[in-house]
Amino acid sequence: MPWTLDARIPLVILADPAGLPAALAEGRPAAVLAEAPPPAPPEDAAAAETFAPAMAAHPAACACCAGRSPAAAALDRLFQARVRGSVPWFERVVALAATEAGRAEIAAALSGDAVTAARFRAG
Secondary structure (H helix, E strand, O other): OOOOOOOOEEEEEEOOHHHHHHHHOOOOOEEEEEEOOOOOOOOOOOEEEEEOOOOOOOOOOOOOOOOOOHHHHHHHHHHHHHHHOOOOOOOEEEEEOOOHHHHHHHHHHHHHOHHHHHHEEEO
16 A cells, blocks of 8 residues: 655635634644735744745746746745754745735745745645
8 A cells, every 4th residue: 555745834825814814723723824015924933934926027938037936935035944953843834825826926935946846736
């Protein structure tokens, strides 16, 4: 009987800031990734990081625009802080993205950014 273990950090996307306290209280320690401007710092979060969705200037991924997205970079900062011990250990990330652009950028980072996909999973 085959079995698998996905050790990536689960990430849940919320659209409504009112749901953040309940999402943080659901169990294991969590970090918060928030679309800018950030909400008031949540006391129950192990760590917090913000990002501003990138504005797509060119239709194709040209050399000047093909870098990592702001959401991927923010998730990278959270992960690095976790492994370096500069924030308390967290086992999940609650992403607060009120706009469709913010939610799309997080989803794109999870599916299209190799580093982000290796560290985080939708869940």
